[in-house]
Each structure stands twice: as structure tokens, then as C-alpha cells.
Amino acid sequence: MKIIRDATAGSGEKSDCTVTVRPSEQLKIDITGSSAAFFRETMIDEVKSVLEELGVTAGIIKVTDRGALPFCMKARVEAALRRGAEE
Amino acid sequence: MPVNAVGREIPREIDGRKLIPFGGAYARGPEGKLHAPKIPPLIKPGESKVLPSLDDAIEKAGIADGMTLSFHHHFRDGDMLVNMVLERLAKKGIKDLKMAHIALFPVHEPLVKYIADGTITSTEGSLNGPTGRAISMGKMKGLATLRSHGGRVRAVKAGEIEIDVNFIAAPTADTYGNCNGFWGKSPCGPLSYAMIDAEHADKVIAVTDNLVPYPALPFSIPQTHVDYVTTVEKIGIPEKIVSGTTQITRSPARLKIARLAIQLIKDAGYIKDGMSFQAGAGGVSLAATKFLGDMMRKEGVKGSFAMGGTTRYVTDLLKEGLIKTIFDAQLFDLYALESLRNNPDHVEVSSEMYADIHTKGAIVNRVDVSFLGATEIDIDFNVNVNTHSDGWLLHGTGGHQDVAAGSDFTMILAPSFRGRIPVITDRVTTVTTPGESIDAIVTERGIAINPRREDILDRLHGSPLPIMPIESLLKKVQKITGAPEKPEFEDRIVAVIEYRDGTVIDVLRQKKMR
Structure with a gap:
């Protein structure tokens, strides 16, 4: 799967997150927000697992x-990726 | 470094101050005599105590570099006096003040710059919000000492806090210094936390926005303690006394916690005539109070007293006759104010009578069941309410240690995680209250009973409640959230967390910035 356009999923509600994906030559994962201080590494791994699953x-x-x-x-990462990818 | 009874390393000394490691909830008895202030100056008949302005009062009290100032916190986030006074002192170039307030709130953010510029160099009170964050960042020259409500009273009585000038935000004051919080345009209810300071401070200034002719009744603070009376436009905003919620929570998880807690009290055998409890504010606590009333009504039980944190839900129980008395040291809404004004069974009590360990018996000792909160709880049942899980100093101790140690059955009502951050953890970031004082932890995913309470475990035998070892609860939670990374700290100690008896239960180090 390849990201060809900007796309977003999720919300700014409590217990949720907003995921934005954008086309790029390189892979860059950026984590901010309330859990980042506690789970940054874990969250990066979790994002990577979805990326791998979708290729x-x-x-x-x-x-x-x-x-x-x-x-x-x-789930939000997957939704954003699917929205940003070619059909 | 010596290790205290909850396994924390406590330095022998910081900045010349000797620290005594915490040894257990009742390990240390009092020594010596009570501290006394100076004998007051002569006040002759016909002399007036009323001064034209706050500036005059500050001038007359002779506030100088290095002095200790105190303020009560009954207006909580609606307080206006602390900022007014500190702004004036900073303008005069006064330095090196020790702030012995009861508690600061987000409204006191202007003090951050006075901490950074050396106007304030140490603190002896609770820090909620921006001032706590600034101290966590290492912005203050000296130390912050955090104490429980009872512990602060003890420290004043023992002379560990010597107050030079006590400012009382007085919703009503007469021209001779009698004060109360019942009446006026900015009522705050009890003046419980001001009482001990007024008794022990060298100078006491009542600042009011409702100056009345002599005498003002009731005199929560009597004229015998007050040097000067002055007026300002407004001392505080009563509507902001409640910083959080006044409504029962609508969160299904939190409602479940409250229901489980009440069923636990029932199954543990505490729903009986003459029962007493500690109530609080906050969504879960309000729900628990309401459900407790429902349970008492259903079981036909009449209780003895409730110790507040007073809200409409507690005053409703008094009105209905489900309890006989409310002891009030802090009110949280206007229903509670109406009740305090009009119901003779709703009485104001000093913070000393409420919670001080070194009295001949505080009210907390007479409490059967209490509902408390927590930021974190660990597998030793230790509770943290002072720091966030990421190590920022953001909250005072309040009555947590006092109520937990005093009440027979102390329950922590808390969600097992908030957002993704677990509340149940292997080791709390900071110990506020020792596990030996905590009897049960009630979460939406299960209840853990402290194994020390074999009597309770026996009584709960056959109960259908989801009771499990705390280790199982921890496993359940970590399966959902994952294990968080631990916060990192610098070496410098910025705050000492005192236990209510004056020993040190933990220290807090400066937060490491990434």
C-alpha cells in the first residue's frame, strides 16, 4: 500500500487520537499528546505493526x-492509511 | 541513605534541615511543648483596628525579607487575596518570603514569577497546578514541603512553621476583628483552616469585602486573635470554590466504581445504625455519597455523622435524617452553605479537630468508612496523590493521609486507568499515603482488599463482588494499557512529602526535561 494523498482519521475526544498521514519518500512517525510521555516507544512499535501489516x-x-x-x-492509523492510499 | 518504612530513600539532611524517615502510621509520638506566638501588644479601649487599605495593613504589619506568611484556601480556585498581597510585596522589592499558605490553585499562577525571581524562596503548603509545575522544574531556590491538612496543623503547633503574618480572607468581619465565612457577598462557609494560623501567628490581618458593625456572629475567628481589619473590593469568588465537578459522574465506569464501593461497605458489615463516613467532592465521590444514602434508606439505617467536604448530597442526607451531624471544614456548593447557616446539626470544625494526629483525638479517628481518590496505587497499596505519573508535582495532600490513617475502613475509588495511563502500578511515583492505611481499592475492573485486613476478608467470604489480589488487578490493567515508561528525574530534591506526624514519607526530585 502507498500513501498518495493527505488523510486523517480519529478525533480530538478523550480516549481517542487523531492520525494524519502524508505522502513522503521517507518514513517518519511522530507521536505527541497525553500518552507520549509514558508510551512513546511502545506507540511507535504499534504504529509500525500496522504499517507492516498493510505493507x-x-x-x-x-x-x-x-x-x-x-x-x-x-484502528485510527489503519483508517488514515486506507483513506490516504490508492484504491 | 536511610530507607523509610515504605521503602523510599530519605536523605538525613537537606539544606541544614534534618529529616526523620517515616516509620509507620503511628510509630512516632509527640515530644516537647506547643509553640506559642508573642504575647499580643496592648490594645486599649477606644483603639481602632480598622485600617484604610491593604497597603496600610501590609505596612503596619511590618512585613520584611525572609518572613513567613500564611493564607487559608477556602476559596480554592476563586481566591483573590493571595495574588493581591504578593503583587504588593513584590512591588516593594521584598525577597525571600516563605509561603505557608494552605493550598494554591491555578488562579495563583502569577506566583510562578515570584518563585522564579526570589520573592518567594520556599513553600509550606499544597501546590495545585502551575506553582507545583514551576517547583518541579527547579525554579524555586529553596524547598517545598507538602503536608496533609492535619500535618500542617501539627507543624504550626510544633513551631516547625512559625507564621509572622497571617492574612485571613474574611467574607464577613466586624470592626474589632471577629470573622466568619457565613455571610457577605463572598461567602466561603467554614474558616476551619484559618483558625490554627490565627492562633499561632504573630500578626493577623483580616481582609474583608463585608465590614460590619461590632459584633459579627458567629465569630469563627474571634477578635482576640486579630490585629488589623481592612477592606478590599472583593476577596474571592464563591462560585469557583469547586474547581472540578458538582454533578454526579455520568461515566458508566465511574458509576460502577461507586456502586461497587457501596456494595463493598454493605458486605463488609459497615451499614449499621450509628455509622459515620467521610465525604468528598468530585464525580465518583458524589455518586458514592448518593448511593450510600440509597443503601442506608433501603436498609433502614440511621447514621451518626459525615465529615465533609460538604456538598448538596451530604446535606440532603442530613435533611432527611439519615445522618445526625455534619462536621464541616470545607464546603463545595451553595446548598452546603444554606445548610451550614440554618441547620444547627451542621457545624464548622477546625482543621485541628478534623485531622491533627497530635491532639487528644481528631474527628478522623471516629470515621468508620471513607472514600478517597488516587493518582496512582501500587501493589503495596501505597497511594500517590501529589505527582502525576510523569513526575510533575501537581497536587496537595489534602486530608488524604489523615482520613486514611483515622478511618476504620479506607477505600480508594479510582478507575484502573485514565486515558492509557494505568492507575494501578507496581510502584507509585511518589508515596503520599502508606499502604498500611489503605484497606480496599475499588476499580471498575475489580476490588483488591489489603491482605492485612484479614477481618474484612473473612466478612467478605461468599460475597459475589469481584474481589481479587492486587497483583491480578495490575496484570489485568497492564494487559490493556501496556507497561508505561518511568519518568526521569535530576538529582536535586525540590519537595519533601511529609507524613502527618512530621516524618518524611517521600521526597520529590526535579523533573528531567527531554
Whole structure:
């Protein structure tokens, strides 16, 4: 899967997160928000696991967190990726 | 470095101050005599105590570099007096003040710059919000000492805090210094936390926005303690006394916690005639109070007293006759104010009578069940309410240690995680209250009973409640959230967390910035 356009998923509600994806030659994962101080490394691994599953190797992935649990964040990442990818 | 009874390393000394490691909730008895202020100056008949302005009062009190000032916190986030006074002192170039306030709130953010520029160099009170954050960042020259409500009273009585000037934000004051919080345009209810300071400070200034002819009744603070009376436009905003919620929580998880807690009290055998409890504010606590009333009504039980944190839900129980008395040291809404004014069974008590360990018995000792909160709880049942899990100093101790040690059955009501951050953890960031004082932890995912309470565990035998070892609760939570990274700290100690008896239960180091 390849990111060809900017796309977003999620919300700014508590226990959710906003995920933005953008096309890029390189892979960059950016994590900010309430859980970042506690789970940065874990969250990067969780994002990477979704990228791997969907075969995404490049793009800018930005997660702005408000306390999303892992399943929620991973679902938001997947939704953003699917929205930003070619059909 | 010596290790205290909750496994924390406590230095023998910081900046010349000797620290005694915490040894257990009742390990240390009092020594010596009570501290006394100077004998007051002669006040002859016909002399007036009223001064034209706050500036005059500050001048007359002779505030100088290095002095210790105190303020009560009954207006909480609606307080206006602390900022007014500190702004004036900073303008005069006064330095090196020791702030012995009861508690600061987000409204006191202007003090951050006075901490940074050396106007204030140490603090002896609770720090909620921006001032705590500034101290965590290492912006203050000296130390912050955090104490419980009872612990602060003890420290004043023991002379560990010697107050030079006490400012009382007085919703009503008469021309001879009698004060109360019942009446006026800015009522705050009890003046419980001002009482001990007024008794022990060398100079006491009542600042009011409702100056009345002599005498003002009731005199929560009597004329015998007050040097000067002065007026300002407004001392505080009563509507802001409640910084959080006045509504029962609507979160299903939190409602479940409250329901489980009340069923736990019932199954543990505490729903009986003459029962007493500690109530608080905050969504879960309000729900628990309401559900407790429902349970008492259903079981036909009449209680003895509630110790507040007073809200409409507690005053409703008094009105209905489900409890006989409310002891009030802090009110949280206007229903509670109406009740305090009009109901003779709703009485104001000093923070000393409420919570001080070195009295001949505080009210907390008479409490059967209490509902408390927590930022973190660990597998030793230690509770942290002072720092966030990321190590920022953001909250005072309040009555947590006092109520936990005093009440027979102390429950922590808390969600098992907030956002993704676990509340149940292997080791709390900071110990506020020792695990030996905590009897049960009630979360939406299960209840853990402190194994020390074999009597309670026996009584709960056969209860359908989801009771499990704390280790199982921890595992459940970590399975959902994952294990968080631990915060990192510099070497410098910025705050000492005192236990209510004056020993040190933990220290807090400067936060490491990434």
C-alpha cells in the first residue's frame, strides 16, 4: 500500500487520537499528546505493526493522542492509511 | 541513605534541615511543648483596628525579607487575596518570603514569577497546578514541603512553621476583628483552616469585602486573635470554590466504581445504625455519597455523622435524617452553605479537630468508612496523590493521609486507568499515603482488599463482588494499557512529602526535561 494523498482519521475526544498521514519518500512517525510521555516507544512499535501489516514503507504518520488505548490507535492509523492510499 | 518504612530513600539532611524517615502510621509520638506566638501588644479601649487599605495593613504589619506568611484556601480556585498581597510585596522589592499558605490553585499562577525571581524562596503548603509545575522544574531556590491538612496543623503547633503574618480572607468581619465565612457577598462557609494560623501567628490581618458593625456572629475567628481589619473590593469568588465537578459522574465506569464501593461497605458489615463516613467532592465521590444514602434508606439505617467536604448530597442526607451531624471544614456548593447557616446539626470544625494526629483525638479517628481518590496505587497499596505519573508535582495532600490513617475502613475509588495511563502500578511515583492505611481499592475492573485486613476478608467470604489480589488487578490493567515508561528525574530534591506526624514519607526530585 502507498500513501498518495493527505488523510486523517480519529478525533480530538478523550480516549481517542487523531492520525494524519502524508505522502513522503521517507518514513517518519511522530507521536505527541497525553500518552507520549509514558508510551512513546511502545506507540511507535504499534504504529509500525500496522504499517507492516498493510505493507506501507514510506510516509509521514502523525499521531496526536488524547489517551487512546492500543486497539483504538491502531484502528485510527489503519483508517488514515486506507483513506490516504490508492484504491 | 536511610530507607523509610515504605521503602523510599530519605536523605538525613537537606539544606541544614534534618529529616526523620517515616516509620509507620503511628510509630512516632509527640515530644516537647506547643509553640506559642508573642504575647499580643496592648490594645486599649477606644483603639481602632480598622485600617484604610491593604497597603496600610501590609505596612503596619511590618512585613520584611525572609518572613513567613500564611493564607487559608477556602476559596480554592476563586481566591483573590493571595495574588493581591504578593503583587504588593513584590512591588516593594521584598525577597525571600516563605509561603505557608494552605493550598494554591491555578488562579495563583502569577506566583510562578515570584518563585522564579526570589520573592518567594520556599513553600509550606499544597501546590495545585502551575506553582507545583514551576517547583518541579527547579525554579524555586529553596524547598517545598507538602503536608496533609492535619500535618500542617501539627507543624504550626510544633513551631516547625512559625507564621509572622497571617492574612485571613474574611467574607464577613466586624470592626474589632471577629470573622466568619457565613455571610457577605463572598461567602466561603467554614474558616476551619484559618483558625490554627490565627492562633499561632504573630500578626493577623483580616481582609474583608463585608465590614460590619461590632459584633459579627458567629465569630469563627474571634477578635482576640486579630490585629488589623481592612477592606478590599472583593476577596474571592464563591462560585469557583469547586474547581472540578458538582454533578454526579455520568461515566458508566465511574458509576460502577461507586456502586461497587457501596456494595463493598454493605458486605463488609459497615451499614449499621450509628455509622459515620467521610465525604468528598468530585464525580465518583458524589455518586458514592448518593448511593450510600440509597443503601442506608433501603436498609433502614440511621447514621451518626459525615465529615465533609460538604456538598448538596451530604446535606440532603442530613435533611432527611439519615445522618445526625455534619462536621464541616470545607464546603463545595451553595446548598452546603444554606445548610451550614440554618441547620444547627451542621457545624464548622477546625482543621485541628478534623485531622491533627497530635491532639487528644481528631474527628478522623471516629470515621468508620471513607472514600478517597488516587493518582496512582501500587501493589503495596501505597497511594500517590501529589505527582502525576510523569513526575510533575501537581497536587496537595489534602486530608488524604489523615482520613486514611483515622478511618476504620479506607477505600480508594479510582478507575484502573485514565486515558492509557494505568492507575494501578507496581510502584507509585511518589508515596503520599502508606499502604498500611489503605484497606480496599475499588476499580471498575475489580476490588483488591489489603491482605492485612484479614477481618474484612473473612466478612467478605461468599460475597459475589469481584474481589481479587492486587497483583491480578495490575496484570489485568497492564494487559490493556501496556507497561508505561518511568519518568526521569535530576538529582536535586525540590519537595519533601511529609507524613502527618512530621516524618518524611517521600521526597520529590526535579523533573528531567527531554
